[in-house]
Amino acid sequence: MELAVTLKSQTIQNKVREVGINENNWYPVAWANTLKPGEVIPVTIWQKSIAVYRDNHGQVHALENACPHKGIELHLGEIQGDRIVCPYHGWEFDGDGQCVNIPYFPKEQKLPCAQARSYPAEDRYSVIWVFPGDPTLATERQIPDVPEYADPNCLMIPITGVFRAHFSICNENTMDVFHGFLHKNLQGWFDPILLKLQDGDDFVKADYRVSYQGILTRFLGIDRDGSGVTTRTVSIHYQYPHYHSTMEGVSSLYLMRLPVGPNETRSFSLLFLPKIRLPKWLLRTIKPVMVPLVRRFLFMRFLEQDVGMMESEQRTYRANPNRRYVEVNPAIIALQRIIVRQYETFVQQSSQSPFHSQQSSHTSAPIAGLATSVSTERG
Incomplete structure (x- = not known):
C-alpha cells in the first residue's frame, strides 16, 4: 500500500523496544x-x-x-x-x-x-x-535470494555487524537515510528526500533521493561531471526480518539480521559492487587483498559511527523506558508497525503450535494496540 511521504511529527510508542521476534523465519x-x-x-x-x-x-x-x-x-x-x-x-x-x-x-x-x-x-x-520456529514452516519461509552471489563480475564484500542494542533500533538505522549528518566528516551523503513509501503485512519499501560527494563518489566511480557530487536513488526494501538495499546502478547490499537478545543484535551483510573497472583475471588476483581493505577503510568507518549512535540510543532507553520520543520519518513508523505485527503473529501462532517454546517473561509484555498506535498517514 502506498503511504504518504510527508515528514510529520509522530509520537513513538516505546514498547516496540520490548517485542521479541517472529521465530518462523530463517x-x-x-x-x-x-x-x-x-x-x-x-x-x-x-x-x-x-x-x-x-x-x-x-x-x-x-x-x-x-x-x-x-x-x-x-x-x-x-x-x-x-x-x-x-x-x-x-x-x-x-x-x-x-x-x-x-x-x-x-x-x-x-x-x-x-x-x-x-x-x-x-x-x-x-x-x-x-530456522528456530515451527520446522513445518521452514520450506514456506524462504532464505533471501541473492542473485549477485553467482556473478563473477561483482566484487562481494562480507561485512559483520555487532550492536549492543535491540534489533528494532538497528532496523531503524538501516531504514533511516536522514542521518547522513552523522557521516559528514567521512564525506558521506546529504540532502536526502523521501520519494516513495510502501508497506504490507511483512515489508516496507522506501525510495530516497540522496546526494554524495568526496571519497565515496570517487571510489565507486559515480562522479559524472567531475564536480565530486552526484545524486542517486537509494531503494531500501525491508522484508521481515532482513534487508535489501540498492544505490541506483552502483551497489546492492543484503543485510541479514540476527536478533540475539533484548540488548544485542548482529548482522551478516553481503555488499556487491558490480562496477569495478578491472579485468576479471586481475580482480580475482587482488580480491583477497582488496576486499578486507575496502571493508575496513571505507565501509566500516561508516558502520562504526552508526554503532555508536545505536548503542547510545539503547543506553538511554534502558535508563528510562518511559521517556517519550518524536519521529518525523514515516518510513520508520511503518517499519515499527511491521516489527510489532510480526511479533503479534508469532505469539498467536505459538499458542496453537507444539513446536514453539514458551516466551520469556520480558517478551510477553502486553503489546495490544501497539500496531495501531504507530500508524502513519496513508496516501
Whole structure:
C-alpha cells in the first residue's frame, strides 16, 4: 500500500523496544567459512542457545544447546562422523537430535527416549542459516535470494555487524537515510528526500533521493561531471526480518539480521559492487587483498559511527523506558508497525503450535494496540 511521504511529527510508542521476534523465519548465525567439518559452535537466536555443527561429511546441523541427560551445553562436545558427543557422559546424538548411543550401555540394551530439539539448518550464500520456529514452516519461509552471489563480475564484500542494542533500533538505522549528518566528516551523503513509501503485512519499501560527494563518489566511480557530487536513488526494501538495499546502478547490499537478545543484535551483510573497472583475471588476483581493505577503510568507518549512535540510543532507553520520543520519518513508523505485527503473529501462532517454546517473561509484555498506535498517514 502506498503511504504518504510527508515528514510529520509522530509520537513513538516505546514498547516496540520490548517485542521479541517472529521465530518462523530463517536467521543467519555465522559465516560458513568459520565452521569447518568436525567443528561445533554455540549461537543464540533471541535468547535461544543452539549448538551448530558441521559433520565430517560437511553437512550442517543445529540442535538445542542442552544435552537431554544433564543439560550440558552440547557445543562443549565433539563431533564423530555425523554425530555430536556430549562431553560429560559421551552420549551421542545424530543430526535430528536423537540419542543413538550411550558408551556404557550394553549393546543389546534399549536406549532411553532422549532427544535434543533439532532445527532446520542451511549453508547458503557463505552464511549458515537456522530456522528456530515451527520446522513445518521452514520450506514456506524462504532464505533471501541473492542473485549477485553467482556473478563473477561483482566484487562481494562480507561485512559483520555487532550492536549492543535491540534489533528494532538497528532496523531503524538501516531504514533511516536522514542521518547522513552523522557521516559528514567521512564525506558521506546529504540532502536526502523521501520519494516513495510502501508497506504490507511483512515489508516496507522506501525510495530516497540522496546526494554524495568526496571519497565515496570517487571510489565507486559515480562522479559524472567531475564536480565530486552526484545524486542517486537509494531503494531500501525491508522484508521481515532482513534487508535489501540498492544505490541506483552502483551497489546492492543484503543485510541479514540476527536478533540475539533484548540488548544485542548482529548482522551478516553481503555488499556487491558490480562496477569495478578491472579485468576479471586481475580482480580475482587482488580480491583477497582488496576486499578486507575496502571493508575496513571505507565501509566500516561508516558502520562504526552508526554503532555508536545505536548503542547510545539503547543506553538511554534502558535508563528510562518511559521517556517519550518524536519521529518525523514515516518510513520508520511503518517499519515499527511491521516489527510489532510480526511479533503479534508469532505469539498467536505459538499458542496453537507444539513446536514453539514458551516466551520469556520480558517478551510477553502486553503489546495490544501497539500496531495501531504507530500508524502513519496513508496516501
